[in-house]
Amino acid sequence: MDPQKFFRITRGGRVEKVLSGITAAETAGLRPIKLNSVVVRGFNEDDVVPLAALTLERPWEVRFIEMMPFGSVGDFAEAGVVKSQEIQAAIEAALGPLEPLDLSGGEPARTFRLPGASGTVGLISPVSQPFCAKCGRLRLTADGRLRLCLLRDDEADLLTPLRRGATYDEIKEIFRTAAYRRPFGHALAEKMFPQARVMIQIGG
Ligand code: SF4
Known part of the structure; x- marks a missing residue:
């Protein structure tokens, strides 16, 4: 929400352009509009309340995601994580109670509404309240690999067999075998x- 901070975090982005793009999407009738923000201690926790306040007027879902540790930045991410409980407490102290909404489905977010708000607030808590038990996602990376879990390195290579001329059934079999060896969740608690x-490099 702070143009200078946005410029620094995105290395050159202009927040006014982003906000006008989101408004244009709303005017064009695109639904739903979900805004994801990763809250990082010392960087942007001051923006949590202004971001949540956007939902008072706009029919958007503003979602706050706990930062997840990856490889060489794992220690930084662990130190910077702001847990959903703290985010929720900050929003409620400033803007009032968050009423939980029952939006069951495959969504990772727990969804809430501020009193009288047009939009909703989502909390995504992969670190403090993992939702792996209901996750069935596989991700296809830009270099043609099937990533079986965001937070595990196990992947299945689809590009090499495709380039070799594999048949549809062969690719299907690779896909099926990979899906069966999906892990049951991450191992952050074991520091993996x-x-x-x-x-x-994954694409979120
Ligand atoms: S299983 Fe992996 S991808 Fe799914 S929610 Fe857990 S950590 Fe994320």
């Missing part, structure tokens, strides 16, 4: 952080 890639 993914090492091979960081978030921008």
